[in-house]
Amino acid sequence: MRTDGTISIHLNGEHRRVRAGITLAELAGELGLAPEKVAVERNLEVVPRSTLAAVVVEDGDELEIVHFVGGGDAAARDDDWTVAGRTFRSRLIVGTGKYKNFEQNAAALAASGAEIVTVAVRRVNVSDPKAPMLTDYIDPKKVTYLPNTAGCFTGEEAIRTLRLAREAGGWDLVKLEVLGEARTLYPDMVETLRATEVLAKEGFKPMVYCVDDPIAAKRLEDAGAVAIMPLGAPIGSGLGIQNRVTIRLIVEGTKLPVLVDAGVGTASEAAEAMELGCTGVLMNTAIAEAKDPVLMAAAMKAGVEAGRMAYRAGRMGKRMYADPSSPLAGLI
Numbered sequence: 001m002r003t004d005g006t007i008s009i010h011l012n013g014e015h016r017r018v019r020a021g022i023t024l025a026e027l028a029g030e031l032g033l034a035p036e037k038v039a040v041e042r043n044l045e046v047v048p049r050s051t052l053a054a055v056v057v058e059d060g061d062e063l064e065i066v067h068f069v070g071g072g073d074a075a076a077r078d079d080d081w082t083v084a085g086r087t088f089r090s091r092l093i094v095g096t097g098k099y100k101n102f103e104q105n106a107a108a109l110a111a112s113g114a115e116i117v118t119v120a121v122r123r124v125n126v127s128d129p130k131a132p133m134l135t136d137y138i139d140p141k142k143v144t145y146l147p148n149t150a151g152c153f154t155g156e157e158a159i160r161t162l163r164l165a166r167e168a169g170g171w172d173l174v175k176l177e178v179l180g181e182a183r184t185l186y187p188d189m190v191e192t193l194r195a196t197e198v199l200a201k202e203g204f205k206p207m208v209y210c211v212d213d214p215i216a217a218k219r220l221e222d223a224g225a226v227a228i229m230p231l232g233a234p235i236g237s238g239l240g241i242q243n244r245v246t247i248r249l250i251v252e253g254t255k256l257p258v259l260v261d262a263g264v265g266t267a268s269e270a271a272e273a274m275e276l277g278c279t280g281v282l283m284n285t286a287i288a289e290a291k292d293p294v295l296m297a298a299a300m301k302a303g304v305e306a307g308r309m310a311y312r313a314g315r316m317g318k319r320m321y322a323d324p325s326s327p328l329a330g331l332i
């Protein structure tokens with residue numbers, strides 16, 4: 001042990017020497033670290049964070065300091081959202097279809113920062129060990145799988161699909177999607193409502209793909225949906241939000257999380273959904289069919305975050321006429 005008025009520290013794996021005789025909180029300050037973001041081990045003993053201001057480092061001490069970086073600013077950290085009792089930070093949900101391969105899907109997911117992926121139970125292999133499996137690329141322990149009834153055209157089909165999913169993976173948080181016709185892929189709301197009721201009674205927590213209709217949204221809430229997911233435009237169209245007014249009315253009329261699902265084509269449209277007050281956005285095609293899916297995934301992440309911050313910040317009022325940015329009063 002060296003005793004020359006200095007102490008040895010390992011900071012995020014790098015070795016340094018700093019002066020002794022100061023508290024750990026002061027040391028963090030000298031190193032430019034926020035005390036609430038450091039974990040300290042002193043001579044192989046973990047120092048409780050609540051005592052950093054009281055513990056004085058002594059000549060010859062060996063410190064291991066881990067500084068947690070990232071995680072966004074405090075405002076973003078306080079902005080988690082919850083669905084069916086589960087809390088998430090990312091407000092972007094991404095799909096697992098249309099990618100070149102699972103590697104590209106996993107890379108795009110990482111760039112998107114999404115914590116939930118939808119998985120079309122009838123299309124993606126999650127159970128046959130002989131075929132490539134999504135779970136080898138996207139770890140279900142780290143990312144929430146949201147089984148989706150994509151491709152179901154009756155409520156009965158959707159219910160059976162989700163029962164199977166629960167049997168296979170124990171999932172109860174699910175995405176219900178009952179399509180009315182192949183041409184538009186519009187939801188069949190009669191079937192969707194019926195299936196929502198049945199699933200809720202069976203203990204599922206259905207997040208429900210639906211038309212952009214505030215009354216349908218209320219009916220879904222009464223039927224036991226845990227999230228309302230109105231389309232922005234037809235699935236896979238990339239046309240962007242076609243009806244801002246009805247999306248806003250849905251947001252205003254329900255206590256449930258509202259996530260625009262389908263039709264978003266680019267990052268500004270994801271931001272637009274968030275500026276309307278939506279809780280989040282679900283998308284697949286815009287990322288998977290971009291020339292560079294990983295870059296687009298990062299753009300979507302930024303779009304969702306920017307839109308959310310703008311919504312929280314509160315948009316300025318619109319004026320009919322110009323209003324000078326520098327005061328004109330008192331000009332000579």
Ligand SMILES: CC(=O)[C@@H](O)[C@H](O)COP(=O)(O)O
Nearest residue numbers: 095235236262263283284285
């Ligand atoms: C992935 C998913 O769950 C779907 O609801 C849908 O595919 C999303 O629509 P886009 O592909 O238009 O984003």
